[in-house]
Amino acid sequence: MSTPTKPIPLSRFLIEEQHAGRINAELRLLIEVVARACKGIAHAVNKGALGGVLGDAGTGNVQGEAQKKLDVLSNEILIEANEWGGHLAGLASEEEETFVEIPHAYPRGEYLLLFDPLDGSSNIDVDISVGTIFSVLRSNLSAGEKLENKHFLQPGKQQVAAGYTVYGPSTLLVLSVGHGALVFTLDRETGSFLLTQRDLRIPADTREFAINVSNQRHWFAPMQKYVAELLQGKDGPRGKDFNMRWVASMVADVHRILSRGGIFIYPRDRKEPDKPGKLRLMYEANPMAFIVEQAGGAATDGTRRILDIVPEKLHQRVAVFLGSKNEVEIVTRYHHDAE
Numbered sequence: 001m002s003t004p005t006k007p008i009p010l011s012r013f014l015i016e017e018q019h020a021g022r023i024n025a026e027l028r029l030l031i032e033v034v035a036r037a038c039k040g041i042a043h044a045v046n047k048g049a050l051g052g053v054l055g056d057a058g059t060g061n062v063q064g065e066a067q068k069k070l071d072v073l074s075n076e077i078l079i080e081a082n083e084w085g086g087h088l089a090g091l092a093s094e095e096e097e098t099f100v101e102i103p104h105a106y107p108r109g110e111y112l113l114l115f116d117p118l119d120g121s122s123n124i125d126v127d128i129s130v131g132t133i134f135s136v137l138r139s140n141l142s143a144g145e146k147l148e149n150k151h152f153l154q155p156g157k158q159q160v161a162a163g164y165t166v167y168g169p170s171t172l173l174v175l176s177v178g179h180g181a182l183v184f185t186l187d188r189e190t191g192s193f194l195l196t197q198r199d200l201r202i203p204a205d206t207r208e209f210a211i212n213v214s215n216q217r218h219w220f221a222p223m224q225k226y227v228a229e230l231l232q233g234k235d236g237p238r239g240k241d242f243n244m245r246w247v248a249s250m251v252a253d254v255h256r257i258l259s260r261g262g263i264f265i266y267p268r269d270r271k272e273p274d275k276p277g278k279l280r281l282m283y284e285a286n287p288m289a290f291i292v293e294q295a296g297g298a299a300t301d302g303t304r305r306i307l308d309i310v311p312e313k314l315h316q317r318v319a320v321f322l323g324s325k326n327e328v329e330i331v332t333r334y335h336h337d338a339e
């Protein structure tokens with residue numbers, strides 16, 4: 001449930017947040033710049049084959065994944081837009097092996113920006129929604145201190161802002177600066193993101209789940225039990241039928257859950273036992289968990305609150321269970337019981 005609002009532009013919303021003392025001018029600038037970069041990405045995604053941007057880039061990222069041309073382009077757009085404004089101490093991206101320093105020629109700011117420039121990139125070439133996910137932390141650098149990896153390795157509860165865009169039938173920006181989650185819709189005629197939903201609330205109960213069932217044989221016991229019970233529907237212990245959806249773009253699956261409830265799961269499994277899940281903590285799970293909690297939902301890795309996890313690596317992976325609070329609590333309890 002959400003309160004309809006008169007559509008005010010993102011820039012006005014941010015000014016008002018600044019006047020209310022909830023963000024400072026530097027964070028306002030940062031969010032404006034990220035939103036502007038995302039408009040550039042939306043434009044490139046929209047052009048599709050006409051822009052010559054579909055297909056593989058012929059390169060791989062640090063995580064051994066093949067990069068799409070649009071992964072590379074989106075990463076460049078975000079870095080180029082953000083490196084010179086004086087609001088950042090550094091950046092980190094799914095597509096960059098190490099963090100990115102601000103070139104010496106440019107002023108430095110207080111914040112760190114972490115992002116997945118184009119999430120769901122396996123969907124780019126088939127015209128299904130993709131998006132950008134971002135997380136903002138304070139660098140906590142003291143005067144003259146050199147930026148290091150350790151400055152990025154903060155638990156998600158220290159995020160000062162998080163957001164994602166969906167490049168879908170409409171282009172949306174979902175944002176939280178720690179006072180609820182809001183949706184802005186891109187007006188293509190004026191080029192402005194307009195506030196279209198305030199106070200997003202995820203229903204506590206749901207009848208919808210999102211998981212890639214093709215991995216079922218690799219799941220551990222708590223997952224087998226939980227999903228088997230969902231599939232038994234009315235005839236099983238849950239006493240109600242469940243529906244299933246899987247877009248394979250986290251932005252689209254999470255946005256559906258923010259809009260009407262549900263649970264999104266990417267568990268740890270035996271397929272790649274060395275990896276604690278597929279999704280990345282710092283720029284996928286953390287910002288999504290922040291937004292979901294701001295909308296009254298919950299997010300765990302099966303046993304721990306995602307936002308409490310102290311990261312050890314920039315590209316650390318994590319299992320993800322997020323969405324409707326009561327459903328996340330049930331599956332988390334199954335994992336605790338199994339321990």
Ligand code: AHM
Nearest residue numbers: 118119120121122212248249250251
């Ligand atoms: P990406 O950041 O390389 O696009 O990978 C993350 C995506 C998520 O958007 C999505 O939830 C998941 O990978 C889908 O994985 P699978 O293809 O295993 O279903």
Ligand code: MG
Nearest residue numbers: 116119120284
């Ligand atoms: Mg991703």
